[in-house]
Amino acid sequence: SSGNEEELQSDTNILCGFKTTTVLKDSAREKAIFLHGKLDGQEAVVILQKTPITEDTVAEMLSDGSSRLTLEMRNDIYSTYQLQPPAHLNVIKATVVCPATAKHVKKYQGQESFLVEETGEDYRSITLPYIQGQSFSLQWVFNILEKIAEAERIVYEDPDPDVGFVLLPDFKWDQKQNHDLYLIAIVHQRGLKSLRDLTAAHLPLLQNICNKGKEAILQRYGVAANKLRIYFHYQPSYYHLHVHFSTLGSEAPGCGVERAHLLSDVLQNLRSDDLYYSRRSLCFPLRADSGLLAKFKQAEQL
Amino acid sequence: SSGNEEELQSDTNILCGFKTTTVLKDSAREKAIFLHGKLDGQEAVVILQKTPITEDTVAEMLSDGSSRLTLEMRNDIYSTYQLQPPAHLNVIKATVVCPATAKHVKKYQGQESFLVEETGEDYRSITLPYIQGQSFSLQWVFNILEKIAEAERIVYEDPDPDVGFVLLPDFKWDQKQNHDLYLIAIVHQRGLKSLRDLTAAHLPLLQNICNKGKEAILQRYGVAANKLRIYFHYQPSYYHLHVHFSTLGSEAPGCGVERAHLLSDVLQNLRSDDLYYSRRSLCFPLRADSGLLAKFKQAEQL
Numbered sequence: 194s195s196g197n198e199e200e201l202q203s204d205t206n207i208l209c210g211f212k213t214t215t216v217l218k219d220s221a222r223e224k225a226i227f228l229h230g231k232l233d234g235q236e237a238v239v240i241l242q243k244t245p246i247t248e249d250t251v252a253e254m255l256s257d258g259s260s261r262l263t264l265e266m267r268n269d270i271y272s273t274y275q276l277q278p279p280a281h282l283n284v285i286k287a288t289v290v291c292p293a294t295a296k297h298v299k300k301y302q303g304q305e306s307f308l309v310e311e312t313g314e315d316y317r318s319i320t321l322p323y324i325q326g327q328s329f330s331l332q333w334v335f336n337i338l339e340k341i342a343e344a345e346r347i348v349y350e351d352p353d354p355d356v357g358f359v360l361l362p363d364f365k366w367d368q369k370q371n372h373d374l375y376l377i378a379i380v381h382q383r384g385l386k387s388l389r390d391l392t393a394a395h396l397p398l399l400q401n402i403c404n405k406g407k408e409a410i411l412q413r414y415g416v417a418a419n420k421l422r423i424y425f426h427y428q429p430s431y432y433h434l435h436v437h438f439s440t441l442g443s444e445a446p447g448c449g450v451e452r453a454h455l456l457s458d459v460l461q462n463l464r465s466d467d468l469y470y471s472r473r474s475l476c477f478p479l480r481a482d483s484g485l486l487a488k489f490k491q492a493e494q495l
Numbered sequence: 496s497s498g499n500e501e502e503l504q505s506d507t508n509i510l511c512g513f514k515t516t517t518v519l520k521d522s523a524r525e526k527a528i529f530l531h532g533k534l535d536g537q538e539a540v541v542i543l544q545k546t547p548i549t550e551d552t553v554a555e556m557l558s559d560g561s562s563r564l565t566l567e568m569r570n571d572i573y574s575t576y577q578l579q580p581p582a583h584l585n586v587i588k589a590t591v592v593c594p595a596t597a598k599h600v601k602k603y604q605g606q607e608s609f610l611v612e613e614t615g616e617d618y619r620s621i622t623l624p625y626i627q628g629q630s631f632s633l634q635w636v637f638n639i640l641e642k643i644a645e646a647e648r649i650v651y652e653d654p655d656p657d658v659g660f661v662l663l664p665d666f667k668w669d670q671k672q673n674h675d676l677y678l679i680a681i682v683h684q685r686g687l688k689s690l691r692d693l694t695a696a697h698l699p700l701l702q703n704i705c706n707k708g709k710e711a712i713l714q715r716y717g718v719a720a721n722k723l724r725i726y727f728h729y730q731p732s733y734y735h736l737h738v739h740f741s742t743l744g745s746e747a748p749g750c751g752v753e754r755a756h757l758l759s760d761v762l763q764n765l766r767s768d769d770l771y772y773s774r775r776s777l778c779f780p781l782r783a784d785s786g787l788l789a790k791f792k793q794a795e796q797l
Contacts, residue, residue, distance in 0.1 A: 208557045208564055208578070213550070221547040222746065224526045228553065241553060241578065243545040245523040246587075248515070251530065251543060254587075255510045261582070262510055262589070274589040276510070276543065277582045280563070285548075285556075285585070287564065287576040306743045307721045310759060419609045422753050441608045441753065441780050444524065451724050451743065453752035457612060457778055466767070476759055478743050 207232070208287065211239055218303035227301045229293070237291035238301055244286055254278040299482070306478040308451060309489055313472045316389055323488050324386065324432055334433045337361070338381060348376060349409035356401040357381040360409055363437070365445065371414050373443035378402050378436040385434035388427045388454060388475070393467040396460065402436050403456055410438060424453040428477050428485070451478050509534070510589065513541055520605035529603045531595070539593035540603055546588055556580040601784070608780040610753060611791055615774045618691055625790050626688065626734055636735045639663070640683060650678060651711035658703040659683040662711055665739070667748075673716050675745035680704050680738040687736035690729045690756060690777070695769040698762065704738050705758055712740060726755040730779050730787070753780050 211232050218227040224243035231237065254260055254276070261277040290297050311320060336342035338359055351357040358378045362368055366375035380398060385391070391399070407418040422439050426447055429435065436456060439445040447453060462469040479486040512535055519529040519540070526545035533539065556562055556578070563579040592599050613622060638644035640661055653659040660680045664670055668677035682700060687693070693701070709720040724741050728749055731737065738758060741750060749755060764771040781788040 208562075208576075211557055213554065216550055219547075219550075222525055224545045224547055226548040226550070226553060241548050241556075243526045243548065243585075245521075245526055246528040246543055246545065248518050248521070248528070251528060252515065254543075255513055259582075260510075270592055270594060272591045272593075274510075274591070276587040276589045277585075278587060280561075280579045280582050280585070283545075283579075283582070283585050283587070285578040285580060287578045289574045289576070290572055291574075292572060305722075308723065308743060309721070419611070420607075421610065422751070424752055441610060444751075448752055449724070449746075449750050450726055450752050450755035450757055451750075455752055455778055457776065461775060473763060474759065476757055 235292040238293045240288040304480040375439045386432040423456040537594040540595045542590040606782040677741045688734040725758040
């Protein structure tokens with residue numbers, strides 16, 4: 194290891210010179226901190242994140258003679274300690290972006306969100322024109338549907354142009370274990386932007402995604418339907434209809450009640466009211482820097 | 496510090512002798528691990544959890560000469576490293592329960608959950624008899640409503656017997672900062688167990704909680720309504736109607752789409768269908784060891 198020493202030493206110097214100007218975000222739950230500052234005179238973002246505790250390192254940590262334990266509190270059968278394991282068993286992951294632009298800084302900033310309650314009328318007068326004005330490219334979605342890209346990632350396909358869809362793993366899932374399984378079903382039908390466009394006419398499509406998506410996930414991964422949370426996002430991150438399949442155990446971002454809509458609820462609501470999703474007020478969070486939030490403010494709907 | 500050395504040394508020996516038999520739970524996101532094993536011949540649960548990274552320790556970590564940095568990956572402006580800070584800047588919180596009973600072990604076990612889709616009929620034939628058979632005591636709730644307990648914690652009260660409620664901080668909120676604010680509104684009206692009991696007759700009660708709860712939180716904490724997620728749980732953890740108020744920024748457990756129901760949706764649904772919540776199928780997760788899950792299995796509804 195002495196051969197590495199020099200390299201380590203020289204690397205050490207890199208972050209030694211980092212001067213923090215602001216803490217962009219600070220996640221006590223995830224044991225991470227996001228910093229903006231200067232590194233050798235250049236703008237930089239430094240992210241530090243503690244690493245998961247694994248079973249193998251625990252045994253070493255506890256048995257290593259250089260580990261230190263300090264009693265904090267003792268009450269009946271309960272006690273708490275501070276454990277100081279040897280440094281090499283307790284590394285921190287550091288990510289450096291340098292030179293960082295204002296865009297990078299903004300990306301890592303903890304952004305405030307505001308809940309918007311959008312009526313059906315707000316959708317038509319504010320949200321829809323905003324979406325249309327953005328002309329978000331959906332080319333990457335069409336590439337998937339036409340097998341121009343990501344064809345090898347497809348887990349299941351029903352090629353029917355009306356009720357068909359393609360099922361593939363979400364990029365957030367590393368596919369290494371099934372307990373945090375996360376897939377996306379993208380409909381073949383074009384022109385359905387979101388929940389807002391759904392009517393009773395789409396019940397066969399939705400029921401088909403529900404049935405065949407569950408079946409494909411059971412076949413391929415052995416994960417039963419009663420372990421799955423199946424839902425839409427509103428607002429979605431892209432305006433081509435898609436359905437999320439994630440396991441109950443996973444804490445996939447965006448499965449909170451303020452953004453997610455269970456497919457089973459959507460099915461029931463459309464069965465009882467054809468226009469449920471075009472007439473209802475829908476709540477969703479928007480980040481402080483969102484263009485859509487600015488439109489709602491302009492329209493004095495906030 | 497040499498005076499402490501002996502105490503530390505003797506404490507070290509305590510966990511040195513811990514032999515893990517099973518990993519009860521392992522949270523990569525929260526950097527925690529829950530272990531069951533033997534400590535000096537007794538059953539024990541040991542919980543290890545990495546500590547949050549604070550701004551002050553970061554400066555020390557980066558500047559300390561004994562910190563080591565190892566390059567993992569470099570690509571354009573992005574690079575990742577392993578940082579080995581000095582042991583004293585990187586402690587782990589250890590909690591020991593010893594001797595631990597089977598109940599403790601079960602409590603810390605990562606429990607599988609299963610999604611149940613409960614029809615209105617399932618509610619009446621399976622869930623309702625189960626709730627009634629459990630005879631959960633609601634005395635602690637009545638103590639709050641009658642100011643026998645926790646009176647000093649009440650943030651706001653509308654004493655009206657029909658539409659009134661008491662608003663107080665949830666125990667999960669430490670009240671030290673407002674960004675993770677979490678309060679509960681408990682209705683004065685008795686006999687409303689959950690969402691399932693609500694009809695259009697309860698609209699004045701629900702609208703009152705919505706309006707006055709938002710107003711009280713704005714007055715007391717300066718937190719605006721568009722920062723609040725206002726919702727019911729189904730299944731709730733106790734069967735006396737209550738409403739959760741938590742900030743969008745907080746990741747309060749139980750705000751996932753599979754358990755939470757936004758008050759604004761409940762209001763709309765009851766306005767358009769008096770019997771919405773008595774007739775609809777509602778999805779919710781149940782833990783593998785739940786008595787209610789066993790009832791659903793018996794009834795072959797799973």
